Amino acid sequence: MIKQLVDDFFEISDGNYIREDVALDSELNGMQLFDKPIIGIASANDPIFETYSNKHDIMYQKFIGPKVWLKSAKSVVSIFLPYSEQVKTGNANNLKRPSLEWLHGRYEGQKFINELSEFIKMKLEHAGHKCVIPSIDDRLDVRIGTRTNKDVNTSLSLTNADYWSSWSERHVAFAAGLGTFGLSKNIITRKGSAGRLTSIIIDIDFKATERPYTDVYEYCTFCGQCISNCPVNAIHINKGKEHTVCSKYIDWVLKEYYPRYACGKCQVKVPCQDGIPETP
Numbered sequence: 001m002i003k004q005l006v007d008d009f010f011e012i013s014d015g016n017y018i019r020e021d022v023a024l025d026s027e028l029n030g031m032q033l034f035d036k037p038i039i040g041i042a043s044a045n046d047p048i049f050e051t052y053s054n055k056h057d058i059m060y061q062k063f064i065g066p067k068v069w070l071k072s073a074k075s076v077v078s079i080f081l082p083y084s085e086q087v088k089t090g091n092a093n094n095l096k097r098p099s100l101e102w103l104h105g106r107y108e109g110q111k112f113i114n115e116l117s118e119f120i121k122m123k124l125e126h127a128g129h130k131c132v133i134p135s136i137d138d139r140l141d142v143r144i145g146t147r148t149n150k151d152v153n154t155s156l157s158l159t160n161a162d163y164w165s166s167w168s169e170r171h172v173a174f175a176a177g178l179g180t181f182g183l184s185k186n187i188i189t190r191k192g193s194a195g196r197l198t199s200i201i202i203d204i205d206f207k208a209t210e211r212p213y214t215d216v217y218e219y220c221t222f223c224g225q226c227i228s229n230c231p232v233n234a235i236h237i238n239k240g241k242e243h244t245v246c247s248k249y250i251d252w253v254l255k256e257y258y259p260r261y262a263c264g265k266c267q268v269k270v271p272c273q274d275g276i277p278e279t280p
């Protein structure tokens, strides 16, 4: 059912292609942003969501479980949209600056994902179901260092604990059997890590997808290629990504390319770009 809705939207929407009036370069007119997504499902009653809410070292106890978002929740659907070949190749060409292709993927790509999410919600509600899409819900609370989606906080000494959200697409994708985390705090799926996520909490009791892994980092080989690619040395082999270092770089990109911002060098030219990397 969700797959059909996703397929329908890919069919009827032109948002997956860069329009001439927004293209950052005439050669990018008509560029495709995403390939067809993959979908995973978790039960809303899966105890993993309790773990996310209660274990301090996972989500800093900020995660709000599906049953709080939607009392009648039965399932949580996670959707991973892999970037198109052109978006990935563009960003792999120069590891010092975000490519125009990737900037489109992040900015226009997120607009497309939000429209897809709205479309799914509208169709499901029209069919009499209740659903919540946290990424486009007013209750979503996001803290990115000193910036939030609610207010401005001026706290100064930042650690990774200052970067949190009341819903995490990556954690939901892990729960829904789509993949495991990687060193760069990405999600590695069978379609790779270069892509974007959205998710839906719904009152339909879908069959949950089996999680073909147990360890949180099972698909990451710790090859260190994402460390080498990072232009600002934000990733470390023993502690992963330092959000503040990455975030400051993204702030610089935003000033240079406003209103677009992105980097993603840790998601391209890496063994996990297009699939689950093989253990050397």
Ligand code: SF4
Pocket (backbone or CB within 6 Å): 182, 183, 184, 186, 219, 220, 221, 222, 223, 224, 225, 226, 227, 270, 271, 272, 277
């Ligand atoms: S590049 Fe290597 S170390 Fe980094 S996330 Fe991918 S598999 Fe893991």
Ligand code: SF4
Pocket (backbone or CB within 6 Å): 184, 229, 230, 231, 232, 233, 234, 235, 241, 245, 246, 247, 249, 250, 263, 264, 265, 266, 267
């Ligand atoms: S960690 Fe941040 S700055 Fe480094 S490559 Fe990834 S997105 Fe870019």
